[in-house]
Amino acid sequence: MMNDIEKILITEEELKEGVARLGKQIAEEYADKNPVFIGILKGVVVYFADMIRATPIPCEIDFMVVSAYGKGTSFGTLLMKKDVSVDIRGRHVVILEDILDTGRTLSHVIDHLKAKEPASLKICTLLNKPTRREVDIEADYIGFTIPNEFVVGYGLDYAERYRNLPFVGVLKPEIYS
Ligand code: IMP
Ligand code: MG
Numbered sequence: 001m002m003n004d005i006e007k008i009l010i011t012e013e014e015l016k017e018g019v020a021r022l023g024k025q026i027a028e029e030y031a032d033k034n035p036v037f038i039g040i041l042k043g044v045v046v047y048f049a050d051m052i053r054a055t056p057i058p059c060e061i062d063f064m065v066v067s068a069y070g071k072g073t074s075f076g077t078l079l080m081k082k083d084v085s086v087d088i089r090g091r092h093v094v095i096l097e098d099i100l101d102t103g104r105t106l107s108h109v110i111d112h113l114k115a116k117e118p119a120s121l122k123i124c125t126l127l128n129k130p131t132r133r134e135v136d137i138e139a140d141y142i143g144f145t146i147p148n149e150f151v152v153g154y155g156l157d158y159a160e161r162y163r164n165l166p167f168v169g170v171l172k173p174e175i176y177s
């Protein structure tokens with residue numbers, strides 16, 4: 001698996017520091033709001049598990065399963081395979097997402113969740129790729145801003161592989177071309 005990686009972009013140590021910083025900020029801002037953290041599966045799984053442990057305040061968790069990408073790296077149709085099960089009406093919601101790229105996935109998710117009338121709705125993304133944006137959407141909390149490169153690891157996949165790498169790395173181009 002390591003042979004497919006061209007370079008490590010964000011090390012385990014840097015991820016830990018970034019998540020600790022985000023968790024501290026959210027813990028302060030949501031201390032008495034009993035927020036609902038909604039993770040967008042599957043890419044969020046590693047970040048989510050670390051993030052909630054870095055945010056030691058009363059909260060609830062829930063997940064949505066949304067997939068926008070098929071096997072490769074180009075945009076397909078967005079499918080919602082699982083909706084939230086917590087009633088978020090009147091609740092403070094923080095969406096946790098692995099990466100904000102074109103913004104299409106999150107803009108759909110936001111429209112969908114807004115219709116349920118939460119008290120507030122914010123986005124906390126681990127990674128941000130601002131150069132790829134196609135939809136006018138920004139995250140409220142950002143772990144790391146990265147260049148326009150396809151990354152894997154720490155939950156992120158290419159064709160469902162590499163999610164279990166402990167760092168965020170760039171794949172060798174020959175793997176996906
Ligand atoms: P968006 O809808 O283009 O913002 O894309 C968001 C989703 O695309 C993420 O939740 C990821 O699943 C996937 N994605 C976007 N960029 C990457 C990448 O560099 N590596 C792995 N998955 C990515
Ligand atoms: Mg993905």
